[in-house]
Amino acid sequence: MLKNPLKIVADENIPALESMFGAGSASHIQIQRVAGREMSAAQLEDADVLLVRSITQVNQALLNNARRIKMVGTATIGTDHVDQAYLLDRGIPFFNAPGCNADAVVEYVLTVIHNILHDRKAVLKDLTVGIIGVGNVGGRLYERLRLLGVKLLINDPPRQHSEAPCAGEPKEQSKEQSGKKSFVDLQTVLQQSDIICMHTPLVKEGLWPTQHLVREEELMALKPGAVLINAGRGPVIDNQALLACLQQRDDLTVVLDVWENEPRLEPALVERTLIATPHIAGYSYDGKLRGTHMLRCRFAEVFGLAQPKPLADYLPQALIHRVAVTNDVAIHDLMNLVYDPFRDDRALRKTLSCHDQPQQFDLLRKNYPVRREFASMTVSGISDTDKANMLKNLGFTVELA
Numbered sequence: 048m049l050k051n052p053l054k055i056v057a058d059e060n061i062p063a064l065e066s067m068f069g070a071g072s073a074s075h076i077q078i079q080r081v082a083g084r085e086m087s088a089a090q091l092e093d094a095d096v097l098l099v100r101s102i103t104q105v106n107q108a109l110l111n112n113a114r115r116i117k118m119v120g121t122a123t124i125g126t127d128h129v130d131q132a133y134l135l136d137r138g139i140p141f142f143n144a145p146g147c148n149a150d151a152v153v154e155y156v157l158t159v160i161h162n163i164l165h166d167r168k169a170v171l172k173d174l175t176v177g178i179i180g181v182g183n184v185g186g187r188l189y190e191r192l193r194l195l196g197v198k199l200l201i202n203d204p205p206r207q208h209s210e211a212p213c214a215g216e217p218k219e220q221s222k223e224q225s226g227k228k229s230f231v232d233l234q235t236v237l238q239q240s241d242i243i244c245m246h247t248p249l250v251k252e253g254l255w256p257t258q259h260l261v262r263e264e265e266l267m268a269l270k271p272g273a274v275l276i277n278a279g280r281g282p283v284i285d286n287q288a289l290l291a292c293l294q295q296r297d298d299l300t301v302v303l304d305v306w307e308n309e310p311r312l313e314p315a316l317v318e319r320t321l322i323a324t325p326h327i328a329g330y331s332y333d334g335k336l337r338g339t340h341m342l343r344c345r346f347a348e349v350f351g352l353a354q355p356k357p358l359a360d361y362l363p364q365a366l367i368h369r370v371a372v373t374n375d376v377a378i379h380d381l382m383n384l385v386y387d388p389f390r391d392d393r394a395l396r397k398t399l400s401c402h403d404q405p406q407q408f409d410l411l412r413k414n415y416p417v418r419r420e421f422a423s424m425t426v427s428g429i430s431d432t433d434k435a436n437m438l439k440n441l442g443f444t445v446e447l448a
């Protein structure tokens with residue numbers, strides 16, 4: 048129980064804050080919602096807690112006058128917008144929401160891949176998928192694709208380093224048996240994969256920086272006909288180099304959810320992508336609520352309050368929560384029923400000719416419709432166990448006929 052009133056300043060686009068944090072006129076907890084890109088130092092002068100999303104730069108300039116601040120949280124996976132060294136120096140506890148929207152990103156990628164393969168009349172099992180960065184997102188993507196029997200190449204030097212075999216590990220045990228992954232170098236992933244999925248954070252300094260990890264040289268060496276998907280952070284691929292490469296190579300298929308210099312896009316680059324979306328790969332309603340919930344749990348710890356109700360209590364039933372199908376149902380049709388990447392692509396392309404394109408980019412994100420995750424939909428009527436298992440491995444809830 049709080050003795051004194053507590054003020055939370057929060058990005059206006061964090062859902063369910065009031066209900067999860069128990070804020071309101073009769074409560075000690077007051078929430079002031081502000082536009083993420085316009086958050087100012089003056090707004091934080093009397094704040095006890097700051098909750099942001101990825102578009103607010105959290106640094107000394109923002110927090111210099113925030114002398115009461117006791118916690119900073121971001122309802123996102125990424126943390127590149129937060130000066131964590133500064134927060135540490137000031138002794139301000141900082142939390143992100145690891146993995147909160149990882150399933151949404153995985154489902155975005157899987158849906159995109161299945162749609163592309165359907166158009167090409169290609170089969171996933173015949174292809175090699177490369178994943179760069181196998182943390183929460185890349186690791187879950189790896190697992191779902193592995194269960195589908197796909198050949199995978201993965202690159203993640205920081206993880207490879209930390210997963211190095213321990214002394215005394217049985218030599219005869221294969222990597223698969225021991226649960227360890229076989230890593231390859233970046234060039235191998237880029238040159239040998241039919242589909243490449245980028246899931247690294249944006250890291251500007253240190254041992255393994257990722258800014259412009261993929262430049263013109265790497266892009267020109269991609270396998271003929273390769274598909275390149277970036278749903279990590281825009282600057283991990285040098286966007287000018289990508290444009291230059293696409294002006295020379297018309298065999299590549301590019302899908303971008305994230306961009307250098309968001310929210311301002313380079314129209315020429317958008318025009319050369321197959322699918323272009325406004326940084327919404329992780330925008331499932333489940334993922335957003337999970338992000339709020341994770342911060343609410345940390346808030347309880349910092350202020351010695353009771354933990355919130357489980358996340359499931361806040362999640363409504365999905366609009367389409369049950370479909371009856373037959374064995375010949377096309378997988379990509381089921382996926383598109385839950386999430387249609389082409390809808391987001393069309394909406395983004397419409398904004399390209401607007402004089403206020405950056406504001407339109409933000410508006411698409413602010414007014415994003417409720418999108419649920421595969422698990423929210425029960426698929427019934429399938430008696431083909433292979434197909435049922437495939438759907439389960441993709442994340443759907445399946446009821447065998």
Ligand SMILES: NC(=O)c1ccc[n+]([C@@H]2O[C@H](COP(=O)([O-])OP(=O)(O)OC[C@H]3O[C@@H](n4cnc5c(N)ncnc54)[C@H](O)[C@@H]3O)[C@@H](O)[C@H]2O)c1
Pocket residue numbers: 124125126145146148149152179180181182183184185186202203204205206246247248249250255256257260278279280304305326327328329330
């Ligand atoms: N498009 C979206 O909507 C969306 C949603 C969620 C996350 N993201 C972005 O995706 C990133 C990854 O998310 P996550 O949950 O998997 O994060 P994570 O921290 O769980 O995993 C990131 C992985 O990248 C690896 N990595 C770091 N540097 C690398 C390098 N130089 N080369 C290869 N791998 C490297 C790390 O070792 C780690 O395993 C986030 O940091 C965020 O920026 C985007």
Ligand SMILES: O=C(O)[C@H](O)[C@H](O)COP(=O)(O)O
Pocket residue numbers: 060100101102122123124125126148326327329330412
């Ligand atoms: O890092 C993340 O979690 C994602 O990139 C997230 O979806 C970004 O969304 P935003 O905070 O910009 O609304």
